[in-house]
Amino acid sequence: MIELKNISHFYEQNEQVLHDISLKIDEGEFLFLSGESGSGKSTLLSILSTLLKPSEGELFLDKTNVNDIQNIDIFRSDKIGFVFQFHFLINYLNVYENIALAAKDEFKQDINSLLEKLGILELSKRYPNEISGGQRQRVALARSLINKPKIIFADEPTGSLDSKNSKIVYELLKNASDAGTTVVVASHDAAIEKYATRTIKMIDGKI
Template identity: 40%
Template sequence: MIKIENLEKIYRTDEVQTKALNNVSLAVNEGEFVAIMGPSGCGKSTLLNIIGLLDEPDGGSFRFGSTEVAHVSERQRSKLRKEHIGFVFQSFNLIDELTVAENVELPLIYLGMGAAERKQRVEQVLEKMKIMHRRNHFPQQLSGGQQQRVAVARAVVNSPKLILADEPTGNLDSRNGNEVMELLTELNEAGTTIVMVTHSEHDARYAHRVIRLLDGEVVLENVQQPFTV
């Protein structure tokens, strides 16, 4: 599903050039659950952003499915994002002015889906995430775990092929963290590909495979668990 070859990303300030990613090559197959690990500043978030089409690489190739996307237009990237990719962030990133249901509904609005179908889809996914009872609450009225469940619900509501999670448990206690990891595992088992950036060895164990980065380079790829497509 994802094939990355010799990817480079360079951050430039006036005097200093920092190579955030150097010659990174990796592949993620459909249905896989991959964790990316590494110390702070190793480039894992940069990699995730490029995979999520939020950022552009400075060199190398990135194929999403059968399409080369390393340098496509913002419009094209936006289209790919809203149709195929769901995001889960460490800090949830829910819109404070929207209710739980409205937050979850947002991707569907941008997809141009009709109101009736949106309502149905939102309710389905809220049921699934067990937060239906809080559908009319605003984010600040929820606990961290609940907020992250809403974020996950928002990420999956349009049934994306790929979910990108950036330290999804980073702001949660262990009980809520485990719940979120269980959710992601369930989604993966239902067929969604997941790429997750994490600091937590515990969380990484939920993944099939761990890619370790150091100073912008892949240092180790180990398959923890066998998986079948």
């Protein structure tokens, strides 16, 4: 499903943040990418999710070399969901509209059922500033799931949440993995390890 071959990355000529990383991630796997701040885990996640092009090496997603993709935006829309530490919801759109904006036409009919699964259906007409941080993060998760992506990438998805809401997010990501979606989470929170099928620790840009 995902394969890295000899990935290295430099932010400046003398600042190497990733060192010759090769890795395979299977379909439906829930991979926990752990490490302290500065370990390189967020950079690696950015490369995995196509948001950053590596300085060296090759990335394959769904058996496709990313360098051969003609339109990366369409590829992301078709295959990838993103969850970040900050929800990036649009404040002048309500919950339903935030998700509908990201949804393809064939999946718009699924918005309410997805909100119900996430326990936030009653919030569909509210705006981001009218709901809690944990609820906003669940809306962001719904937005990432609505198009039924093959892969979900999450960077510190619970960094601003308490333990109760963090558990809800972890369980939802685990449910997505159990349903066949490949999930890759970068976080310093060790609590996620019990939900993951595999844990990889990053130290100084290496696995």
